[in-house]
Amino acid sequence: xxxxxxxxxxxxxxxxxxxxxxxxxxxxxxxxxxxxxxxxxxxxxxxxxxxxxxxxxxxxxxxxxxxxxxxxxxxxxxxxxxxxxxxxxxxxxxxxxxxxxxxxxxxxxxxxxxxxxxx
Amino acid sequence: xxxxxxxxxxxxxxxxxxxxxxxxxxxxxxxxxxxxxxxxxxxxxxxxxxxxxxxxxxxxxxxxxxxxxxxxxxxxxxxxxxxxxxxxxxxxxxxxxxxxxxxxxxxxxxxxxxxxxxx
Numbered sequence: 001x002x003x004x005x006x007x008x009x010x011x012x013x014x015x016x017x018x019x020x021x022x023x024x025x026x027x028x029x030x031x032x033x034x035x036x037x038x039x040x041x042x043x044x045x046x047x048x049x050x051x052x053x054x055x056x057x058x059x060x061x062x063x064x065x066x067x068x069x070x071x072x073x074x075x076x077x078x079x080x081x082x083x084x085x086x087x088x089x090x091x092x093x094x095x096x097x098x099x100x101x102x103x104x105x106x107x108x109x110x111x112x113x114x115x116x117x118x119x
Numbered sequence: 120x121x122x123x124x125x126x127x128x129x130x131x132x133x134x135x136x137x138x139x140x141x142x143x144x145x146x147x148x149x150x151x152x153x154x155x156x157x158x159x160x161x162x163x164x165x166x167x168x169x170x171x172x173x174x175x176x177x178x179x180x181x182x183x184x185x186x187x188x189x190x191x192x193x194x195x196x197x198x199x200x201x202x203x204x205x206x207x208x209x210x211x212x213x214x215x216x217x218x219x220x221x222x223x224x225x226x227x228x229x230x231x232x233x234x235x236x237x238x
Binding site for chain 1: 125142144169184189213217
């Protein structure tokens with residue numbers, strides 16, 4: 001059993017758009033990721049995805065709106081909804097999603113990860 | 120689609136040991152709860168449970184150790200593991216668990232909730 005300090009954990013890596021698993025919750029991954037710039041439009045057909053901002057802020061773009069998410073705020077992207085995270089400055093997020101979820105929902109991108117490291 | 124500010128949400132209720140659902144994530148509830156004092160020993164046979172401290176601090180007691188969890192920290196209690204939250208001062212937590220999880224894992228307690236409100 002261990003207590004995980006989210007900000008301290010984010011200091012252990014520097015790569016952006018590279019999920020780092022910190023724990024599992026039933027069939028879900030709990031991971032940290034650093035975002036900067038624009039990601040790729042994608043969706044996850046069968047899985048919801050929760051984002052919590054640990055440090056900084058990012059904007060979640062949907063096809064019909066853009067929502068800024070600040071430190072201490074969460075947003076849940078429902079299954080099947082196209083989304084694209086964007087961060088002006090580097091932003092650290094905690095993400096919870098089903099472990100079977102594909103990183104970019106089947107969309108090919110140079111940043112797509114097939115598997116995630118654990119830290 | 121909505122962005123949820125966790126601290127702001129916790130200001131919307133005062134009851135302690137009374138989960139308030141703020142979102143769902145696949146088959147999971149995401150809820151806020153305020154803890155103060157000692158809860159009841161219990162476990163959830165088939166579901167893991169994640170706690171994130173939104174404000175304050177609490178101690179998670181296990182049969183063989185006690186771990187303090189501070190603001191910005193998480194702890195995952197694995198399925199089947201007996202635990203008992205304790206908070207000296209009021210502490211607000213975000214909890215994620217399978218929606219079928221029983222509040223006190225089948226243990227009768229005056230504070231056991233059969234269903235949770237949404238806020």
